[in-house]
Amino acid sequence: MPTATASLSEAEVAAIRADFPILGEHVNGHPLVYLDSAATAQKPLAVLDAEREFLLHRNAAVHRGAHTLAAEATEEFEDARATVSAFIGADADEVVWTSNATEALNLVAYALSNAATSPRYGTLAIRPGDELVTTEREHHANLIPWQQLAQRTGATLRYLPVDDNGSLRMDALDSVITDRTRILAFAHVSNVTGTVAPVAQLVARAHAVGALVVLDACQAVPHLPFDVRALGVDFAAFSGHKLYGPTGVGVLYGRRDLLAALPPFLTGGSMITTVTMEDAEFLPPPQRFEAGTQRVSQAIGLAAAVRYLQRVGMDRVAVHGRRLGERLASGLAEIPGVRVLGLGERVGLAGFDLAGVHAHDVGQFLDDRGIAVRVGHHCAQPLHRRLGVTASVRASVAMHTTDDEVEQFLAAVADAGRFFGVTGAMA
Amino acid sequence: MSSDFEALYQQLILDHAADPEGRGDVAGFQPQSHQINPTCGDEVTLGIRMDGDRIAEVRWEGQGCAISQASASLLAGIIGGTSTSDAHAFIDEFRTVMRSRGQLELSGERFGDAVALNGVSRYVARVKCAMLSWVALEQALAQLEQAPSASAPTAPSA
Numbered sequence: 001m002p003t004a005t006a007s008l009s010e011a012e013v014a015a016i017r018a019d020f021p022i023l024g025e026h027v028n029g030h031p032l033v034y035l036d037s038a039a040t041a042q043k044p045l046a047v048l049d050a051e052r053e054f055l056l057h058r059n060a061a062v063h064r065g066a067h068t069l070a071a072e073a074t075e076e077f078e079d080a081r082a083t084v085s086a087f088i089g090a091d092a093d094e095v096v097w098t099s100n101a102t103e104a105l106n107l108v109a110y111a112l113s114n115a116a117t118s119p120r121y122g123t124l125a126i127r128p129g130d131e132l133v134t135t136e137r138e139h140h141a142n143l144i145p146w147q148q149l150a151q152r153t154g155a156t157l158r159y160l161p162v163d164d165n166g167s168l169r170m171d172a173l174d175s176v177i178t179d180r181t182r183i184l185a186f187a188h189v190s191n192v193t194g195t196v197a198p199v200a201q202l203v204a205r206a207h208a209v210g211a212l213v214v215l216d217a218c219q220a221v222p223h224l225p226f227d228v229r230a231l232g233v234d235f236a237a238f239s240g241h242k243l244y245g246p247t248g249v250g251v252l253y254g255r256r257d258l259l260a261a262l263p264p265f266l267t268g269g270s271m272i273t274t275v276t277m278e279d280a281e282f283l284p285p286p287q288r289f290e291a292g293t294q295r296v297s298q299a300i301g302l303a304a305a306v307r308y309l310q311r312v313g314m315d316r317v318a319v320h321g322r323r324l325g326e327r328l329a330s331g332l333a334e335i336p337g338v339r340v341l342g343l344g345e346r347v348g349l350a351g352f353d354l355a356g357v358h359a360h361d362v363g364q365f366l367d368d369r370g371i372a373v374r375v376g377h378h379c380a381q382p383l384h385r386r387l388g389v390t391a392s393v394r395a396s397v398a399m400h401t402t403d404d405e406v407e408q409f410l411a412a413v414a415d416a417g418r419f420f421g422v423t424g425a426m427a
Numbered sequence: 428m429s430s431d432f433e434a435l436y437q438q439l440i441l442d443h444a445a446d447p448e449g450r451g452d453v454a455g456f457q458p459q460s461h462q463i464n465p466t467c468g469d470e471v472t473l474g475i476r477m478d479g480d481r482i483a484e485v486r487w488e489g490q491g492c493a494i495s496q497a498s499a500s501l502l503a504g505i506i507g508g509t510s511t512s513d514a515h516a517f518i519d520e521f522r523t524v525m526r527s528r529g530q531l532e533l534s535g536e537r538f539g540d541a542v543a544l545n546g547v548s549r550y551v552a553r554v555k556c557a558m559l560s561w562v563a564l565e566q567a568l569a570q571l572e573q574a575p576s577a578s579a580p581t582a583p584s585a
Contacts, residue, residue: 028429358492360467360556368432376467390468390490
């Protein structure tokens with residue numbers, strides 16, 4: 001239980017900060033306050049060192065070549081897969097390396113439509129009359145691939161709406177997810193509000209009607225202990241760079257039997273057994289889905305990030321993030337003109353609107369004090385439209401975020417309100 | 428507060444953003460152009476009312492940050508009453524200064540109060556905000572030039 005776990009102490013956070021040299025940067029004359037980890041996390045030295053160490057001493061292409069470096073590189077690459085899969089409660093052959101979470105989600109969507117024309121892997125094919133369900137609060141990366149899959153296959157795309165607070169309308173669950181539903185795709189944690197979806201209830205409904213669950217776990221894996229079997233999801237996607245790892249590497253988890261039943265998305269080298277001029281036989285997963293030269297140093301860097309998190313303890317990272325997230329939300333709510341987006345359980349992330357002040361202007365004000373936040377629609381236009389805002393400001397914490405940084409941020413938002421003349425903030 | 432920030436958000440910019448000129452219903456203003464900044468979702472629809480070969484009035488509506496709103500407001504004041512060739516010259520000068528990364532400034536004689544936008548060019552990420560309405564004007568003028576007969580007043584498009 002999270003209540004039994006202590007948050008990170010000041011000394012522990014200080015020790016963590018020493019592993020992130022970028023936090024010593026100054027921006028516009030102020031020490032950097034980095035509250036944009038939900039866009040991309042900073043990387044600890046352990047990650048940079050792991051990549052450099054590999055590139056300096058063992059760099060080679062993997063799964064090909066018989067020379068010593070090729071063998072060492074392949075072993076380290078597969079060790080990285082074992083590390084990352086264990087971190088999410090999966091087996092190594094259920095973890096596919098992708099370039100990022102977007103590619104992971106597209107891989108599932110394209111493999112499902114390719115299944116319709118594949119003689120050997122047709123069982124999961126999406127066909128006209130099938131329904132795909134997503135939600136109104138998705139990142140575009142977990143919306144557009146399903147729109148496109150529906151257009152390619154003649155399936156119908158439906159969505160679970162949200163209420164005025166951006167919470168999923170669970171009262172619509174049974175009417176939206178029916179026995180025609182083949183796929184339910186949703187975000188574990190909203191990248192706009194930071195609130196946690198009722199995963200168990202959603203998974204139970206999807207499985208009750210025989211649908212597969214595709215989880216966008218991008219904002220969950222860096223913040224919460226994450227176990228694919230405990231969650232019961234069929235697929236899960238997340239990016240490495242939001243998990244303190246390098247850019248250019250993402251993860252697709254797929255249940256073993258499902259990956260085995262799917263045809264490839266990308267085809268080419270390294271994913272075949274036998275090739276003739278007419279046809280090809282494919283390797284089993286995960287290599288069936290890893291065509292071409294792989295992102296080796298990035299995968300090794302991601303494994304180093306995972307080991308770093310395991311040393312700190314994901315349960316403690318989660319408590320630290322949740323505590324700071326609550327402070328963000330409660331502190332923002334006290335500022336005149338601020339509307340905090342999202343209600344309920346949240347991770348260390350809060351989005352808000354400042355009445356009458358555009359998010360860009362707020363972001364520029366904060367940047368002038370060295371505070372980095374995300375502004376805009378955060379690749380979630382439908383949710384912003386539903387919440388009645390064109391853009392919002394998002395602050396997201398990391399394991400290295402201090403209480404003092406959160407207070408600096410809150411004071412700066414209050415000052416931004418005064419500077420831009422928010423009604424009620426002038427006193 | 429840094430001097431760059433103060434130069435970016437001068438009182439005149441904030442005033443124009445709060446009470447902009449030329450903002451209103453664009454129905455009947457032809458041609459029109461709708462521009463969107465895909466990174467932030469800001470948008471503007473700008474229409475012009477021609478009187479012979481002069482731009483009699485600029486009208487716009489949209490949502491955006493203080494910089495984009497003030498820029499559209501100042502545009503309306505500058506462009507109202509100019510010829511299309513003068514408007515093109517203003518657009519070109521404005522774009523050149525905005526893209527100069529703080530190296531160039533708008534001519535006070537020609538741009539008047541819009542010199543308050545000079546500070547934008549130091550903020551590369553905000554140049555698009557300032558340019559949004561100017562690009563809309565440029566696109567509207569391009570439509571005019573593609574269809575010369577459209578210089579007569581036309582009914583609002585569907």
